Amino acid sequence: xxxxxxxxxxxxxxxxxxxxxxxxxxxxxxxxxxxxxxxxxxxxxxxxxxxxxxxxxxxxxxxxxxxxxxxxxxxxxxxxxxxxxxxxxxxxxxxxxxxxxxxxxxxxxxxxxxxxxxxxxxxxxxxxxxxxxxxxxxxxxx
Numbered sequence: 001x002x003x004x005x006x007x008x009x010x011x012x013x014x015x016x017x018x019x020x021x022x023x024x025x026x027x028x029x030x031x032x033x034x035x036x037x038x039x040x041x042x043x044x045x046x047x048x049x050x051x052x053x054x055x056x057x058x059x060x061x062x063x064x065x066x067x068x069x070x071x072x073x074x075x076x077x078x079x080x081x082x083x084x085x086x087x088x089x090x091x092x093x094x095x096x097x098x099x100x101x102x103x104x105x106x107x108x109x110x111x112x113x114x115x116x117x118x119x120x121x122x123x124x125x126x127x128x129x130x131x132x133x134x135x136x137x138x139x140x141x142x
Contacts (some may be wrong), residue, residue: 040055040058040062040068040071040072041062041063041064041067041068041071042071043071043072043074043075045075046075047074047075048075048076048077048078049075049076049077050075050076050077050080051076051077051080051081052076052080052081052082052083053072053075053076053080053081053082053083054082054083054084054085055072055082055083055084055085056085057085057086057087059084059086059108059113060086060088060105060106060107060108061104061105063104065108065116066116066119066120069082069116069117069119069120069122070120070121072120073120073121073122073142076142077142078142079141079142080141080142081139081140081141081142082117082122082138082139082140082141082142083137083138083139084113084136084137084138084139084140085135085136085137085138086107086108086135086136087133087134087135087136088107088134088135088136089107089108089109089110089129089134089135089136090107090108090109090110090112091109091134092107092134095107095134110127110129110136110138113127113136113138114127114138117138117140121142122140122141122142123140123141123142124139124140124141125138125139125140125141126138126139126140
């Protein structure tokens with residue numbers, strides 16, 4: 001849980017966040033990073049392209065989650081890692097409220113994520129959870 005807490009604590013510091021934005025902007029200017037717009041339901045990349053795919057605070061809105069997990073698996077290289085980080089684990093006191101306010105939002109419980117990843121063919125699925133804050137980090141291997 002230390003890794004997850006450390007990540008969220010650092011992400012919440014304005015200077016750290018702005019500093020990361022500046023680093024990202026510089027990487028884009030130097031062509032070390034490329035921004036590509038697309039849909040997770042049809043990723044615009046070839047098979048076995050990436051060592052790692054991350055999803056920070058996004059799977060809540062993915063249509064047909066197992067199809068999207070299939071797409072992530074398709075673009076991962078063999079042994080590649082898929083990392084999911086959510087500030088909601090489906091059991092928090094505000095989850096139902098957010099789902100009622102935001103059309104198409106679904107806050108997944110850890111067991112649901114594990115099942116969908118498994119159904120998509122991911123292996124070695126690890127889930128770390130901050131019980132007090134209802135934060136969640138999932139790693140899965142292709």
